[in-house]
Structure formats: structure tokens, C-alpha cells
Amino acid sequence: xxxxxxxxxxxxxxxxxxxxxxxxxxxxxxxxxxxxxxxxxxxxxxxxxxxxxxxxxxxxxxxxxxxxxxxxxxxxxxxxxxxxxxxxxxxxxxxxxxxxxxxxxxxxxxxxxxxxxxxxxxxxxxxxxxxxxxxxxxxxxxxxxxxxxxxxxxxxxxxxxxxxxxxxxxxxxxxxxxxxxxxxxxxxxxxxxxxxxxxxxxxxxxxxxxxxxxxxxxxxxxxxxxxxxxxxxxxxxxxxxxxxxxxxxxxxxxxxxxxxxxxxxxxxxxxxxxxxxxxxxxxxxxxxxxxxxxxxxxxxxxxxxxxxxxxxxxxxxxxxxxxxxxxxxxxxxxxxxxxxxxxxxxxxxxxxxxxxxxxxxxxxxxxxxxxxxxxxxxxxxxxxxxxxxxxxxxxxxxxxxxxxxxxxxxxxxxxxxxxxxxxxxxxxxxxxxxxxxxxxxxxxxxxxx
Amino acid sequence: xxxxxxxxxxxxxxxxxxxxxxxxxxxxxxxxxxxxxxxxxxxxxxxxxxxxxxxxxxxxxxxxxxxxxxxxxxxxxxxxxxxxxxxxxxxxxxxxxxxxxxxxxxxxxxxxxxxxxxxxxxxxxxxxxxxxxxxxxxxxxxxxxxxxxxxxxxxxxxxxxxxxxxxxxxxxxxxxxxxxxxxxxxxxxxxxxxxxxxxxxxxxxxxxxxxxxxxxxxxxxxxxxxxxxxxxxxxxxxxxxxxxxxxxxxxxxxxxxxxxxxxxxxxxxxxxxxxxxxxxxxxxxxxxxxxxxxxxxxxxxxxxxxxxxxxxxxxxxxxxxxxxxxxxxxxxxxxxxxxxxxxxxxx
Numbered sequence: 001x002x003x004x005x006x007x008x009x010x011x012x013x014x015x016x017x018x019x020x021x022x023x024x025x026x027x028x029x030x031x032x033x034x035x036x037x038x039x040x041x042x043x044x045x046x047x048x049x050x051x052x053x054x055x056x057x058x059x060x061x062x063x064x065x066x067x068x069x070x071x072x073x074x075x076x077x078x079x080x081x082x083x084x085x086x087x088x089x090x091x092x093x094x095x096x097x098x099x100x101x102x103x104x105x106x107x108x109x110x111x112x113x114x115x116x117x118x119x120x121x122x123x124x125x126x127x128x129x130x131x132x133x134x135x136x137x138x139x140x141x142x143x144x145x146x147x148x149x150x151x152x153x154x155x156x157x158x159x160x161x162x163x164x165x166x167x168x169x170x171x172x173x174x175x176x177x178x179x180x181x182x183x184x185x186x187x188x189x190x191x192x193x194x195x196x197x198x199x200x201x202x203x204x205x206x207x208x209x210x211x212x213x214x215x216x217x218x219x220x221x222x223x224x225x226x227x228x229x230x231x232x233x234x235x236x237x238x239x240x241x242x243x244x245x246x247x248x249x250x251x252x253x254x255x256x257x258x259x260x261x262x263x264x265x266x267x268x269x270x271x272x273x274x275x276x277x278x279x280x281x282x283x284x285x286x287x288x289x290x291x292x293x294x295x296x297x298x299x300x301x302x303x304x305x306x307x308x309x310x311x312x313x314x315x316x317x318x319x320x321x322x323x324x325x326x327x328x329x330x331x332x333x334x335x336x337x338x339x340x341x342x343x344x345x346x347x348x349x350x351x352x353x354x355x356x357x358x359x360x361x362x363x364x365x366x367x368x369x370x371x372x373x374x375x376x377x378x379x380x381x382x383x384x385x386x387x388x389x390x391x392x393x394x395x396x397x398x399x400x401x402x403x404x405x406x407x408x409x410x411x412x413x414x415x416x417x418x419x420x421x422x423x424x425x426x427x428x429x430x431x432x433x434x435x436x437x438x439x440x441x442x443x444x445x446x447x448x449x
Numbered sequence: 450x451x452x453x454x455x456x457x458x459x460x461x462x463x464x465x466x467x468x469x470x471x472x473x474x475x476x477x478x479x480x481x482x483x484x485x486x487x488x489x490x491x492x493x494x495x496x497x498x499x500x501x502x503x504x505x506x507x508x509x510x511x512x513x514x515x516x517x518x519x520x521x522x523x524x525x526x527x528x529x530x531x532x533x534x535x536x537x538x539x540x541x542x543x544x545x546x547x548x549x550x551x552x553x554x555x556x557x558x559x560x561x562x563x564x565x566x567x568x569x570x571x572x573x574x575x576x577x578x579x580x581x582x583x584x585x586x587x588x589x590x591x592x593x594x595x596x597x598x599x600x601x602x603x604x605x606x607x608x609x610x611x612x613x614x615x616x617x618x619x620x621x622x623x624x625x626x627x628x629x630x631x632x633x634x635x636x637x638x639x640x641x642x643x644x645x646x647x648x649x650x651x652x653x654x655x656x657x658x659x660x661x662x663x664x665x666x667x668x669x670x671x672x673x674x675x676x677x678x679x680x681x682x683x684x685x686x687x688x689x690x691x692x693x694x695x696x697x698x699x700x701x702x703x704x705x706x707x708x709x710x711x712x713x714x715x716x717x718x719x720x721x722x723x724x725x726x727x728x729x730x731x732x733x734x735x736x737x738x739x740x741x742x743x744x745x746x747x748x749x750x751x752x753x754x755x756x757x758x759x760x761x762x763x764x765x766x767x768x769x770x771x772x773x774x775x776x777x778x779x780x781x782x783x784x785x786x787x788x789x790x791x792x793x794x795x796x
Contacts, residue, residue: 093611124687131573134565135582138663141656142589145600152603218495226492234496239782241503243774245717247745248767252506254752255513255760276506279499308481309488330591337593340719340745344752365595369720372599380603387596398591402584 070112078105102133146391153388155381159189175385180350185376194386196352197367200267203356204346204363205335207271208278213328216282223283224290225312235287241280249276250341258345265347267361273341282331289323290316322404329401333394339365364390514768517761526765530731532747534759541766546732547647547742548770551722552715554651554736555658559711563659564704567666572692583667590660598721601653606644606725609652613643613737628738645727647741653721658711665710669703669788670696702788709781713774719745744770 082101086094106129113125160172175193183192219238223231253273258265293316301311317324347360348370362370364386371383481489518526520537529540570582620626628642673696681691697704722743728750729740744766755763 095608095611120687120690124689127689127692128573131565131569134562135569135574138562138566138589138659139582139585142585142592144604145592145597145656148600148604149596215495215498218492219499222492222496226489230493231496234500237500237503240775240779241506243713243717243771243778244506245719245745245767245770245774247717247719247748248510248771249506251748251752251763251767252509255764256509259756259760276502279502283499308485310484312488333591337591337595339593339595340723340749343720343749365593365720368595368599369724372602372724384599387593387599390593391596394591394593395588398588 066116070109070116074105074109074112077108078102105129149384149391150388152381152384155378156189156385179352181352183350185374185379187378189378189381192382194364194367194382194389196349197362197364197386199352199354200346200361201336201363203354203361204267204270204274204342205332207268207356208274208335209328209332211271211275212278212282212331216279216331217286217324219279219283220286220290221312221316223287225308225316238280238283241276242284244277244280246277246338247340247344249273250344252276253341254344264358265345265360266358267346267353267356270342270346270361270363271356273345274335274338277338277341278331278335281334282327285327285330286324289320289327292323293319325404326401329397329404333397333401336397337365337390337394339369342366343369364393510764510768510771513761514765517758517765520758532730532751532762534755534762537758539762541744541769543730543732544742544744544747544766545769546734547726548716548744550647550734550736551651551654551741551743552712554648555655555715556708556712558652558655559659559662559715560708562655563662563707563711564666566659566663567670568692568696570663570667571670572688572696583664586660586663586667590664594657594718594720595724597653597657598724601649601721602724605653606649609649610640610643613646613648614640617643617737625734625736627735629735642739643737645725645739645741646735646737647726647733648736650722650725650741650743651736653725654715654718657718657721658714661714662707662711665707665785666700666703669700669707669785673699699789702784706781706785706788709777709784713777713781716770716774716777717745718743719749722746723749 078101081104082097085091085100086097092100106126109129110122110126114122117125156175160175174191176198177195178191178193179196180192180194181196219234223235223238250273253269253276257269257272262269297315297319298311301315302308306314342363343366346363346366348366349360349362353359353361368383368386368390371379371386374380374383517534521529521539526540527545528542529538530543532539532544566582566586570579570586574582617626617628621628630639630642677695677699678691681695686694723746726742726746727740728742728747730742733740748763748767751759751763
């Protein structure tokens with residue numbers, strides 16, 4: 001070879017050389033191989049000698065036709081066996097069909113895999129099936145809980161959209177616009193609603209958030225940005241308080257506020273209980289989010305001469321804005337669903353009460369609980385409708401939180417980036433103007449003489 | 450090359466430079482502007498307020514509880530199953546047994562489910578529906594407990610009673626599964642024997658703690674180093690072989706820690722248990738039998754009629770539960786932090 005060869009080409013050359021050697025070996029058998037090695041001008045490839053033609057077949061990656069057929073066959077067989085034992089013979093109740101089919105599926109599938117594959121592959125398939133089953137059971141039971149609650153809420157919904165009820169539009173929405181005042185246990189679903197609970201929830205969670213958000217964020221910033229021994233102590237106490245069972249928080253407020261001071265349950269006491277419960281959750285999740293801020297962002301701010309407060313306000317908090325919003329929304333979702341502390345502190349009423357400082361004030365989960373304690377089917381239907389509404393509320397909050405959390409820390413949307421660029425340009429203009437102005441005037445550092 | 454061998458010997462620049470020995474580090478001074486000082490003050494006082502609130506809760510609980518426990522003595526408080534503060538005769542033996550039994554049933558249900566789901570999400574669903582599954586599991590954590598309670602009471606209980614009966618008929622010879630008064634030969638068995646039991650409450654609570662356990666285990670499994678995973682594959686492991694050799698040992702701390710956090714949640718669960726159980730005041734070790742109790746549900750049931758010592762007694766029970774949960778939670782975070790995966794728990 002007289003032409004110059006660049007390194008990457010040489011590499012390719014080597015590979016093609018090795019390939020052609022291999023082909024040659026395949027053509028000529030052993031004799032060819034020895035010659036190729038002995039010829040001395042090629043790369044010596046010891047693997048060629050190690051490889052023997054009668055290597056056993058290995059476990060291959062991916063799905064072959066065999067795998068797919070085994071799987072499909074096992075599924076068919078398991079369904080058939082399940083149906084045979086339940087529906088046809090009637091040996092086991094029909095409710096056992098999924099369990100029976102699953103057990104039979106695992107058995108037959110493992111056996112079929114065992115016929116054609118070595119031990120490790122059989123184990124792998126078996127455990128894959130078990131892990132799938134765990135995932136399906138968890139997602140399935142969640143779907144069951146959500147689906148059942150939403151489905152049982154349909155009685156009230158049916159009544160709302162019943163064409164025979166001869167109510168106008170506003171009256172149809174009675175479930176959200178009236179309270180349960182004056183509604184007896186035998187009244188039909190066309191009367192009464194959950195306005196009192198809805199308003200109660202909004203007021204209680206509003207007061208709780210008005211305290212929790214500023215206090216929680218301040219404390220989280222203190223733990224993350226200032227630190228020190230006192231901060232570590234606060235963090236330990238907050239961590240301990242996340243273990244406080246919700247009913248104990250309710251009991252504390254009941255004994256310390258209601259029994260000792262107000263003498264009757266009220267909405268504000270429920271808000272206090274929610275504050276005690278939501279603060280540690282809020283602080284911990286914000287603390288975790290604040291730790292995600294890269295250290296070099298902070299250092300860049302400090303290096304530009306910003307003080308600690310300026311760095312926190314202009315760099316740290318904007319960077320994790322979406323994460324903090326998520327933390328707030330998730331804390332709200334948990335707070336709305338809290339039942340036990342509200343049960344102990346808010347009291348139960350069927351009437352609308354908008355004053356959090358006097359008289360009992362029901363919230364949504366509490367209303368659902370009290371409805372279901374009644375024996376009448378209409379009351380239970382109302383309870384499920386309330387629970388379904390609560391569930392929808394939590395779902396909406398959760399989806400909102402997810403949508404916001406989709407943004408990574410420090411990543412901007414198009415609009416945000418555009419605004420940021422515009423601001424940066426105007427700053428640059430301001431600086432250059434100031435520079436021009438100062439060079440026309442004499443800058444104070446220069447000698448006025 | 451020439452510089453280093455100039456003059457036939459190695460040439461070195463002057464190093465250390467002259468005067469280095471006598472030089473001292475410049476003293477670094479923190480200069481805080483007024484704005485910074487104000488900020489630090491506000492943040493510190495925020496921390497202080499939180500500390501005061503939390504301290505007040507703990508202090509109040511402790512003072513009230515000590516009053517009650519002093520009346521009966523610690524030993525009697527822990528060993529008495531009855532609850533009548535009016536006659537100075539109360540204790541948490543039955544409550545605590547019920548609480549722990551429900552939590553154990555919950556863990557037996559939740560541990561395989563959540564470990565399996567966590568592995569499913571990290572290993573099998575990777576690249577596919579992984580994000581969706583993570584969202585679904587997190588969503589499950591946000592479902593209000595009253596919804597789980599209603600579901601357990603109205604849907605699960607009727608559905609599971611035949612299964613309870615089947616277990617007690619076949620395995621009734623094990624004391625844990627025995628049901629007093631059950632007659633296997635009765636053609637019309639009495640379903641009410643099997644309702645409101647530890648088993649059913651434990652099942653519902655188990656479902657409720659699956660999300661928290663799953664998310665902590667998933668976190669630690671997903672941190673198993675990619676190099677070790679690929680090393681296992683390169684040595685010829687199947688996927689399960691890799692999971693057993695790399696992921697599970699790596700995530701062991703996460704599994705233990707997650708399970709303990711789940712246990713803490715299960716102990717403190719109130720409303721679902723409150724709705725399902727039939728409260729009794731003797732120690733009932735028969736899991737499938739009607740009647741059990743738990744500290745949290747007991748507080749929710751009895752707070753209204755309590756006054757004076759009764760309230761202190763409830764506080765004492767609450768404090769016992771709080772201390773138990775706290776010990777478990779701190780152990781859990783220590784286990785998680787010391788493990789190799791060192792997963793940050795976001796519980």
C-alpha cells in the first residue's frame with residue numbers, strides 16, 4: 001500500500017481485512033486459517049482460533065415466532081381452562097375465573113418455555129409474567145376504585161339530566177347549588193345538595209393555604225439556602241412531624257382549640273388542623289425541589305455581585321417555579337382529601353355556613369362520610385356522588401400538577417424564552433446608553449482636572 | 450525537551466515562589482447587605498415559627514398523655530385491653546394489637562404488589578408506558594382515604610367474604626385463620642361472622658400504601674448503575690438474572706425503607722378503618738373474624754364523648770401511635786440513606 005491512509009480509513013481497512021480473512025477461512029477450512037495467520041501480513045485474530053463450529057446455540061434477545069406462539073397458546077389455554085372449571089362444570093364460582101386462569105397460564109407457559117429453553121430463560125419468562133401481573137393488579141385495582149366511585153355517583157347525575165323531572169336548568173344543578181338544610185331522610189334525590197360542603201372545603205383549604213404557602217416556602221428556603229445547625233434541627237423536627245397521624249393532629253386541635261377556647265366546632269379549627277398536617281408535607285417537598293437547583297447557577301449570580309437575597313429571588317425561586325407550584329398543588333390535593341382531622345374539628349351540619357369562626361362547617365370528604373353512614377339508598381347515592389365529585393376535584397388538581405411538573409427546572413417555554421430575550425436586549429441597551437452617557441460626562445473615577 | 454535538560458540537569462522554575470512561606474491566606478469576610486440581613490432574618494423566623502408550631506403539638510400531646518398514663522401506670526396502660534377512663538381502667542393492648550395486625554396484613558398485601566410494580570415500571574415498561582405508569586401510581590397516592598373506605602365497605606367487603614369463608618373452612622385449623630362460631634357444615638353460612646374483620650381492613654389499607662412503597666422502591670431500583678446492568682447482560686444474564694444480580698441487591702435499602710414507610714402510613718390510617726371495622730375491646734388474633742380495633746379509628750370514634758381524663762387517655766393513645774410511627778419513619782429514612790442507592794425519599 002503506497003497511498004497514505006487516514007486513521008479512520010485504516011481502521012475500516014483493518015476490519016474489511018479481518019472480514020475477508022474470515023470469509024477465506026470459511027471457504028478453505030482449517031488449512032486456510034493456518035495459512036492466513038501464518039502469512040503474517042494480516043492482523044492476528046486469536047478469536048478465530050478459539051471459535052469452534054459446534055458451539056451450542058445461545059439464548060437470543062428479542063421475540064421469535066416461537067415465543068409469540070407460546071404466549072398466545074398459553075393465554076388461549078388458560079382462558080379455556082378457566083371457563084371450563086367455572087362456567088361449564090361449575091366446580092368453582094365464576095368470580096374465581098381470573099385467578100384460576102392466571103394460575104393455569106403461569107403453569108402452562110412455564111412448561112412450554114421449559115420444553116425449548118434452558119433453565120435461566122425459563123426463570124426469566126416466569127418472573128416477567130409475575131411482574132406483569134403485579135403491575136396489572138395495581139393499575140387494575142386503582143381503576144376499580146376510581147371507576148366504582150364514579151359509577152356509583154351516577155344516580156345523582158341521572159336525576160340531574162332526567163328529562164321527566166320538569167326542572168329548569170338552575171334547579172337541575174341543585175346538587176351543587178343547594179345545601180341539605182330541611183331535606184329529610186326520605187326525600188328523593190331531586191332535593192338537597194352539597195353546596196355547604198363545597199363552600200366549607202373551599203374556605204377551610206383557603207385559610208390553610210394562606211398560611212401554609214408563605215410559611216412553608218420561607219422555611220424551605222431557610223433550610224436550603226441558609227442552613228446551619230438550627231436549620232438541621234428544624235429539618236429533623238419537620239421530618240418527625242410528617243409521621244404525625246392525621247387523626248392525632250385533629251385530636252390536638254380539638255383539645256387545644258375547641259375544648260379549651262371556642263367550645264364548639266368551627267371551620268377555622270379545621271383549617272388549623274389542616275395547617276399542622278400540610279406544613280411538613282409542603283416544607284419537605286419544597287426542600288427536595290430547591291435542592292434540584294444547580295449550584296453553579298447560584299454561584300454565577302453571586303459572582304456577578306448579587307447578594308444572597310437577590311440570588312434567591314431572581315435565580316433560585318424562578319428556576320424551580322414549576323416544581324414549587326407542583327408541591328403546592330399536591331399539598332392542596334392531600335389537604336382536600338383529609339377526612340379524619342376535619343371530622344374531629346369542623347363538626348357536621350346540613351346547612352350552609354360561610355363564617356369559619358362560628359358554628360360547624362362541613363367539608364366534602366366529611367359530607368361523603370356522613371351521607372354513607374345513613375341507611376337510606378338515596379343518602380348513600382348522595383355520599384357516592386360527593387365522593388365522586390371530590391375524586392374529580394383531586395384528579396383535576398393532580399393533572400394540573402403533572403402538566404406543570406412536565407417543565408424541567410430552568411427550562412423555558414417558547415413564550416418565556418422570548419420575553420427573557422427581549423428583557424435581556426433592553427438591559428443591554430440601557431447599559432450601553434449609560435456607558436455612552438458616562439463617557440460623555442466625566443466619570444467620577446477620572447481626575448476632574 | 451530542551452528546556453528540561455538545559456545545562457545537563459533538570460531545570461525547574463522557581464517553585465515555591467519566594468515569600469510563599471511567610472504568606473497567609475486572606476481573611477474572607479462575609480458582607481451582608483441590609484436586604485440580605487432582612488431576608489436571613491425573615492427566613493430564620495419562618496423556621497422558628499414552624500418549630501414552635503410543631504413543638505407545641507408534641508409538647509401538648511406529651512403533657513396530656515403523661516397525665517393519663519400516670520393515673521394507671523405505664524405497665525397497665527400497655528397491657529389493659531379495656532377502655533373506660535371513667536373508672537380509671539384503660540389501656541391500649543387491644544387497640545395496639547389491632548393496629549399492628551391490620552398493618553401487617555396490609556404489608557403482606559402491599560409488599561409483593563409494590564415491589565413487583567416497581568420492578569415492572571423500571572425494567573419491563575422502560576421506554577414504553579413508563580411515564581404513564583409512574584403518573585398512575587402517584588395519582589393513587591392522592592386519592593382521598595374516604596374514597597378507599599367507601600370502596601372497601603360497599604364493594605370489596607361483599608366480594609371478599611366468600612373468600613374469607615373459604616380460607617377459614619380449609620385453613621381454620623391454623624389459629625390465625627380460625628373463626629369462632631363458624632360451622633362449615635351449615636348450608637346457610639352466616640356472612641356477618643366474616644365482615645368488618647382485620648383481614649378486610651388490612652386489604653384496603655394495603656392498597657392505600659402501595660403507591661408510597663412503589664414510588665420509593667422504583668426510585669432506588671432506577672438508580673442501579675447502567676454499567677453494572679450492562680456488565681450482567683454482557684456476562685450472559687437474562688433480564689431476570691440481571692435484576693437478581695444487580696437491581697435487587699442495589700435497591701435492597703429502598704425496599705426495606707419503602708416498606709417501613711408504608712408500615713408507618715398503615716399504622717396511622719384512620720377513615721378507611723373507621724368505616725370498615727367493628728370496634729371491640731378484647732385482643733382478637735383471628736384475622737378473618739368480625740371485630741377488631743385500631744388506635745386511629747378509636748380516636749375518631751371516641752373523641753366526642755371524651756372529657757377530662759378521657760381526652761388525656763385518647764391523647765396518650767395518640768402519642769403511643771405517634772411515637773411508634775416516628776420510630777419507624779426515622780429507621781426507614783436511615784435505612785434508605787445508608788443504602789447504596791441512597792434514594793431521596795419524598796414521602
